Amino acid sequence: MQRLNYKMSKDRLEMFSDGVFAIAITLLVLEIKIPKHEELLHAGGLYNYLLHLWPSYLAYVISFFVIGIYWSNHHWMFTFIKKTNHVFNVINIFFLMSVAFMPFTTAIFGDFVNDREYTNAAVTIFCVGFIIPPPLVLIMTLYAGHKHRLVDPHLRTSFLNGLAYKLIASTTLVGIPLALSFHYPVASVCIIGSTLLMFLIPPTPPAYDNDDAEQIDE
Amino acid sequence: MQRLNYKMSKDRLEMFSDGVFAIAITLLVLEIKIPKHEELLHAGGLYNYLLHLWPSYLAYVISFFVIGIYWSNHHWMFTFIKKTNHVFNVINIFFLMSVAFMPFTTAIFGDFVNDREYTNAAVTIFCVGFIIPPPLVLIMTLYAGHKHRLVDPHLRTSFLNGLAYKLIASTTLVGIPLALSFHYPVASVCIIGSTLLMFLIPPTPPAYDNDDAEQIDE
Amino acid sequence: MQRLNYKMSKDRLEMFSDGVFAIAITLLVLEIKIPKHEELLHAGGLYNYLLHLWPSYLAYVISFFVIGIYWSNHHWMFTFIKKTNHVFNVINIFFLMSVAFMPFTTAIFGDFVNDREYTNAAVTIFCVGFIIPPPLVLIMTLYAGHKHRLVDPHLRTSFLNGLAYKLIASTTLVGIPLALSFHYPVASVCIIGSTLLMFLIPPTPPAYDNDDAEQIDE
Amino acid sequence: MQRLNYKMSKDRLEMFSDGVFAIAITLLVLEIKIPKHEELLHAGGLYNYLLHLWPSYLAYVISFFVIGIYWSNHHWMFTFIKKTNHVFNVINIFFLMSVAFMPFTTAIFGDFVNDREYTNAAVTIFCVGFIIPPPLVLIMTLYAGHKHRLVDPHLRTSFLNGLAYKLIASTTLVGIPLALSFHYPVASVCIIGSTLLMFLIPPTPPAYDNDDAEQIDE
Numbered sequence: 125m126q127r128l129n130y131k132m133s134k135d136r137l138e139m140f141s142d143g144v145f146a147i148a149i150t151l152l153v154l155e156i157k158i159p160k161h162e163e164l165l166h167a168g169g170l171y172n173y174l175l176h177l178w179p180s181y182l183a184y185v186i187s188f189f190v191i192g193i194y195w196s197n198h199h200w201m202f203t204f205i206k207k208t209n210h211v212f213n214v215i216n217i218f219f220l221m222s223v224a225f226m227p228f229t230t231a232i233f234g235d236f237v238n239d240r241e242y243t244n245a246a247v248t249i250f251c252v253g254f255i256i257p258p259p260l261v262l263i264m265t266l267y268a269g270h271k272h273r274l275v276d277p278h279l280r281t282s283f284l285n286g287l288a289y290k291l292i293a294s295t296t297l298v299g300i301p302l303a304l305s306f307h308y309p310v311a312s313v314c315i316i317g318s319t320l321l322m323f324l325i326p327p328t329p330p331a332y333d334n335d336d337a338e339q340i341d342e
Numbered sequence: 343m344q345r346l347n348y349k350m351s352k353d354r355l356e357m358f359s360d361g362v363f364a365i366a367i368t369l370l371v372l373e374i375k376i377p378k379h380e381e382l383l384h385a386g387g388l389y390n391y392l393l394h395l396w397p398s399y400l401a402y403v404i405s406f407f408v409i410g411i412y413w414s415n416h417h418w419m420f421t422f423i424k425k426t427n428h429v430f431n432v433i434n435i436f437f438l439m440s441v442a443f444m445p446f447t448t449a450i451f452g453d454f455v456n457d458r459e460y461t462n463a464a465v466t467i468f469c470v471g472f473i474i475p476p477p478l479v480l481i482m483t484l485y486a487g488h489k490h491r492l493v494d495p496h497l498r499t500s501f502l503n504g505l506a507y508k509l510i511a512s513t514t515l516v517g518i519p520l521a522l523s524f525h526y527p528v529a530s531v532c533i534i535g536s537t538l539l540m541f542l543i544p545p546t547p548p549a550y551d552n553d554d555a556e557q558i559d560e
Numbered sequence: 561m562q563r564l565n566y567k568m569s570k571d572r573l574e575m576f577s578d579g580v581f582a583i584a585i586t587l588l589v590l591e592i593k594i595p596k597h598e599e600l601l602h603a604g605g606l607y608n609y610l611l612h613l614w615p616s617y618l619a620y621v622i623s624f625f626v627i628g629i630y631w632s633n634h635h636w637m638f639t640f641i642k643k644t645n646h647v648f649n650v651i652n653i654f655f656l657m658s659v660a661f662m663p664f665t666t667a668i669f670g671d672f673v674n675d676r677e678y679t680n681a682a683v684t685i686f687c688v689g690f691i692i693p694p695p696l697v698l699i700m701t702l703y704a705g706h707k708h709r710l711v712d713p714h715l716r717t718s719f720l721n722g723l724a725y726k727l728i729a730s731t732t733l734v735g736i737p738l739a740l741s742f743h744y745p746v747a748s749v750c751i752i753g754s755t756l757l758m759f760l761i762p763p764t765p766p767a768y769d770n771d772d773a774e775q776i777d778e
Numbered sequence: 779m780q781r782l783n784y785k786m787s788k789d790r791l792e793m794f795s796d797g798v799f800a801i802a803i804t805l806l807v808l809e810i811k812i813p814k815h816e817e818l819l820h821a822g823g824l825y826n827y828l829l830h831l832w833p834s835y836l837a838y839v840i841s842f843f844v845i846g847i848y849w850s851n852h853h854w855m856f857t858f859i860k861k862t863n864h865v866f867n868v869i870n871i872f873f874l875m876s877v878a879f880m881p882f883t884t885a886i887f888g889d890f891v892n893d894r895e896y897t898n899a900a901v902t903i904f905c906v907g908f909i910i911p912p913p914l915v916l917i918m919t920l921y922a923g924h925k926h927r928l929v930d931p932h933l934r935t936s937f938l939n940g941l942a943y944k945l946i947a948s949t950t951l952v953g954i955p956l957a958l959s960f961h962y963p964v965a966s967v968c969i970i971g972s973t974l975l976m977f978l979i980p981p982t983p984p985a986y987d988n989d990d991a992e993q994i995d996e
Contacts, residue, residue: 136360136417142790143364146797147583150805150878151368155376158809158885161893170890170899185875192871196864199790210414210544217410221403224368231376236388239379245388326864354578354635361582365801369586373594428632428762435628439621442586449594454606457597463606572796572853579800587804591812646850646980653846657839660804667812672824675815681824 137208138199141220145195148224152187155231156180180234183250186320187230193323194223194257201261204276204330205268212274215264222256229253237309247309251302254316258298262291276332283331355426355434356417362438363413366445370405373449374398398452401468404538405448411541412441412475419479422494422548423486430492433482440474447471455527465527469520472534476516480509494550501549573644573652574635580656581631584663588623591667592616616670619686622756623666629759630659630693637697640712640766641704648710651700658692665689673745683745687738690752694734698727712768719767791862792853795874799849802878806841809885810834834888837904840974841884847977848877848911855915858930858984859922866928869918876910883907891963901963905956908970912952916945930986937985 157180159173167173208216229249236246268274269284297319301312375398377391385391426434451468454460486492487502515537519530593616595609603609644652669686672678704710705720733755737748811834813827821827862870887904890896922928923938951973955966 136356136420138790139357139793140360140364140413140417142794143361143797144368146794147365147368147801148371149874150798150801151372153802153878153882154372154805154808156882158882158889164896170886170896171902174886174899174903184879188875188878189871192868192874195794196867196871199794199867200864202790210418213414213417214410214542217407217414220367220410221406224371224406225402228371228374228376232388232392235376242382242388245392248389249392324868354574354638357575358578358582358631358635361579362586365583365586366589369590372590428636431632431635432628432760435625435632438585438628439624442589442624443620446589446592446594450606450610453594460600460606463610466607467610572792572856575793576796576800576849576853579797580804583801583804584807587808590808646854649850649853650846650978653843653850656803656846657842660807660842661838664807664810664812668824668828671812678818678824681828684825685828 134202134206134208137213137216138202141198141216142195144220144224145191145198148227149188149191149195151227152184152191152230155227155234156184157235176238177234179238183230183234183237186316187226187253189320189323190254191223191226197261197327200327201265204279205274206276207274209274212264212267215260215267219257219260219264222260225256226253237313243309244306247305247312248302251298251305251312251316255295255298255302258291258295262288262295265291276330278332280331280333283328286328352420352424352426355431356420359416359434359438360413362442363409363416366442367406367409367413369445370402370409370448373445373452374402375453394456397456401448401452401455404534405444405471407538407541408472409441409444415479415545418545419483422497423492424494425492427492430482430485433478433485437475437478437482440478443474444471455531461527462524465523465530466520469516469523469530469534473513473516473520476509476513480506480513483509494548496550498549498551501546504546570638570642570644573649574638577634577652577656578631580660581627581634584660585624585627585631587663588620588627588666591663591670592620593671612674615674619666619670619673622752623662623689625756625759626690627659627662633697633763636763637700640715641710642712643710645710648700648703651696651703655693655696655700658696661692662689673749679745680742683741683748684738687734687741687748687752691731691734691738694727694731698724698731701727712766714768716767716769719764722764788856788860788862791867791870792856795852795870796849798874798878799845799852802881803842803845803849805881806838806845806884809881809888810838811889830892833892837884837888837891840970841880841907843974843977844908845877845880851915851981854981855918858933859928860930861928863928866918866921869914869921873911873914873918876914879910880907891967897963898960901959901966902956905952905959905966905970909949909952909956912945912949916942916949919945930984932986934985934987937982940982 156177159167159170164170164173167176229252233246233250236242237250239246265284265287269279269281269288272279275284298316301315301319304315305312374395377385377388382388382391385394447467447470451464454464455468457464483502483505487497487499487506490497493502516534519533519537522533523530592613595603595606600606600609603612665685665688669682672682673686675682701720701723705715705717705724708715711720734752737751737755740751741748810831813821813824818824818827821830883903883906887900890900891904893900919938919941923933923935923942926933929938952970955969955973958969959966
């Protein structure tokens with residue numbers, strides 16, 4: 125009964141988080157602007173308008189992919205996080221807050237990156253959107269992992285430490301395009317693009333003390 | 343079979359509520375306004391515009407946090423509410439209605455709090471958004487708890503009474519910033535801010551007659 | 561295994577439908593208009609603007625309640641609908657289409673009902689929003705119930721017939737305010753209001769041939 | 779335990795996907811434009827305005843139906859896809875990205891198809907919206923089915939091959955209205971309309987090596 129209750133607790137956390145991820149990711153499309161009739165006259169017709177929207181499409185693809193990966197990693201974290209409590213719920217809320225903010229930063233990027241005057245600011249805010257979530261994931265990991273508070277009791281401490289280092293590294297890594305964005309927005313976008321490729325690498329499988337459980341998650 | 347059906351019933355209530363919470367919380371971001379090109383000229387560029395949006399960011403953080411806590415508490419309530427019925431579904435709908443209204447009050451607050459002329463009204467509506475849900479949670483608690491209608495049969499009546507008193511107290515507490523908002527909006531916002539800190543305290547674990555079940559929820 | 565697969569099938573149908581219900585219900589708030597600065601000057605300040613929005617609040621409450629009840633009834637139907645198939649999925653999609661349309665009819669109602677010139681049309685479209693779902697629920701019931709295709713094999717045919725008659729009656733009933741709306745919109749709104757009170761009555765518990773299962777759903 | 783973990787994994791993939799489907803499908807309604815007071819004067823009143831919105835209603839119905847069928851087919855695919863991994867999650871994210879894009883293409887279609895000057899472009903983008911998802915479903919199928927990587931080990935290879943051929947055929951089929959749209963938009967829309975009728979046909983039940991499992995789904 126005790127276990128069941130814990131499980132359910134975690135289930136609703138996952139359900140709620142999945143909801144927020146799913147909505148944030150789908151809201152991205154609302155940020156691609158539907159033109160008004162007047163605008164089409166200046167844009168040289170609908171075909172032209174649609175072609176010139178490419179920064180919005182690019183922003184859509186990048187942000188969709190990033191939120192998707194956050195979902196996938198959240199999902200993966202909950203294969204070794206086994207329960208939740210009030211504090212962890214609160215940290216998770218702040219994490220979701222940072223993910224749900226991305227449609228805003230994406231919209232600004234899509235609308236203004238192609239506008240010489242505002243390119244820098246558009247890239248800066250886009251990078252800000254990407255730099256907030258990693259430290260919150262780090263806090264989640266540290267809190268859940270501290271003395272195996274919420275994680276599987278058999279999970280290796282070395283695995284948790286490795287994860288923490290990776291999160292610190294990735295936060296720092298996103299700091300580079302952010303710093304560059306003020307003067308070299310193009311370099312910034314290139315770095316973000318190549319970082320995304322790293323996201324294609326599957327996360328390390330969690331390591332457990334009892335070996336036979338190790339190959340559980342692919 | 344009887345039990346299973348009840349459980350499922352409750353499952354869909356939770357699933358649906360989680361959906362509404364997740365959507366209401368994520369819609370908040372849509373209320374942060376994407377500027378139009380013309381507006382940026384008056385705002386002194388995109389960097390400036392983004393910095394001057396701070397009331398919207400503040401509103402986003404506060405409302406996201408408040409809805410998140412409502413979700414967490416709803417979640418917590420359903421560790422001792424064991425089933426549902428038509429009437430409870432209807433009360434829950436009204437509760438969700440009050441939660442889903444917050445993106446509106448948040449948007450008004452974010453857009454006008456910084457505008458001397460409208461500060462009072464902006465804070466008033468923001469407080470209205472916060473004062474409607476607690477009485478509805480109270481009604482939910484009273485209805486579910488009455489003669490242990492929907493709650494765990496082992497749940498202590500004293501626990502339910504304590505919860506009811508807390509909800510009455512918190513409704514009254516939100517009344518203070520609401521009353522102040524008409525003349526002292528700044529004081530109002532400060533009180534709301536400090537009330538939020540109370541939300542960080544985890545809810546009391548439910549008390550059951552059979553002791554061994556007591557430490558179930560953290 | 562066969563049973564499990566069927567169950568899951570139904571689970572995803574419910575999950576997806578709950579999602580659509582939850583989103584449609586929460587999107588309603590987006591239809592309450594956030595004023596622009598210029599509009600407030602004509603409206604006589606923010607307090608006045610917010611007070612004059614009452615038709616939008618009313619529309620929000622009515623539509624939230626109606627969608628909520630549809631959710632609750634859908635939930636209730638799936639206590640005796642035990643499985644699904646492709647055709648039923650398709651009918652359910654059309655039903656959800658009609659539910660997800662309500663934010664549009666609600667927005668039109670909220671924006672124009674208070675505008676003498678457009679009151680009739682605003683009420684007409686609001687009624688149209690309410691008249692489309694019942695026939696689709698009827699089709700769902702008839703399809704699922706035909707020779708106990710998808711419902712519990714012990715469900716009484718008399719119960720299914722009773723349900724069908726009720727749905728025909730309620731479709732007809734919503735037809736009255738729709739017909740009246742072209743000339744007597746006020747009467748229309750009053751009838752809709754009173755019909756809503758009927759929604760507070762819990763649905764009849766499903767009747768099964770084996771008596772002991774009868775008191776399952778409250 | 780190993781199995782359980784896999785199952786859960788798949789559960790969250792389905793939950794998340796259902797969320798995205800449900801949101802994308804419900805967002806469609808936001809693309810039907812609420813008129814402003816000024817616009818009604820040119821439109822000849824609210825009744826007239828609402829009648830002239832028919833292309834938006836049509837776009838709503840078509841896109842709702844298409845996304846609904848994608849949901850239903852996704853649901854059906856997961857009766858024989860038994861687990862997931864990081865790569866499959868990523869492919870699924872790209873698939874969802876293409877589905878969540880449809881509210882945009884639908885909005886453009888609804889707003890401009892009735893506008894002689896822009897009809898072609900409106901139909902083209904609408905077709906683009908429909909042609910991106912099928913190849914991604916194909917990739918999902920091929921990846922999951924390769925050496926029975928993620929599918930039921932008893933699933934017949936011939937069934938998987940048949941599915942792949944169908945997906946190639948349907949991608950090609952959507953290519954025709956896309957190609958025609960540049961010059962013959964009306965023909966394009968007619969072809970899309972008739973293709974939709976094919977969607978009413980239930981998908982073939984998956985074929986397993988052990989015969990008794992064959993009649994599981996419908």
